[in-house]
Amino acid sequence: MLNTNSIPILKLKDFLIVSIQTDLHDRMAEQLQQDILDRISKTHAKGVLIDISALEMVDSFIGRALADTARMASTLDAEIVIVGMQPAVAITLVELGLSLGDVKTAINLDEGHELLQQALEEKTSEEQPSEEGLAEEADDGGSD
């Protein structure tokens, strides 16, 4: 079962962590996309941090795989943050004419984690506006 080509996906509480430490060829990128989506649906993870700091190059194929993964993950109610893109890679991506769309990015794992945490908190507060929100408004009106 253990595929030496597969990239490990770690689970930490609500989030998954993926660190790409190898030069990705196309099929690996596709496999990783599928693996991440599988793990999200199995673990109900709310967010995924993908560390690409070791990637020396992101071409249109890898770029598209990352952007697609993020879009698909959001349909599974999980947020993806791409972490640690090297400056040279960022410059090249723009010149190549590739945009990662509205995929969230962060400088490092710490900041990426922060982003996910914020997104998760915003989502939870949106989902339960109910009585607390109303009570606050009433309080505001009543204060003199």
Place this chain on the structure above:
Amino acid sequence: MTVVQIREEQDIVRARTTAKKTAQGLGFGLVDQTRISTAVSELARNVYLYAGEGEVHIEELNNRHGIRVTFIDHGPGIEDVDLAMKDGWSSVKAMGKGLPGAKRLSDRMEIHTEPGEGTTVTIEKWLSR
């Protein structure tokens, strides 16, 4: 000159890694090395996707003032080069960034193609001294 045969998907990685090493040896900075390996990745993938197989020739320019990478295939050729150079246009499952993207990342790009005969794409990146 180094020749990388393109026959399977992993050869795309071999082509870009070899080109990057050559660029590094010539003294290109990290951003240019990345531009070169990305352009090579796009064009080697075109060879693999459109022609199935081909060759990538990686060489130093005279006086070591740059790098030249040539992509040779005997695939179907490109019917409409102008169209293929348009951003976002792709006839297969690629993104349509290959040719125009590689051109932007290079200092010079040349395409020779004959429908039914094949395609040769040459890119160069020059060292600014």
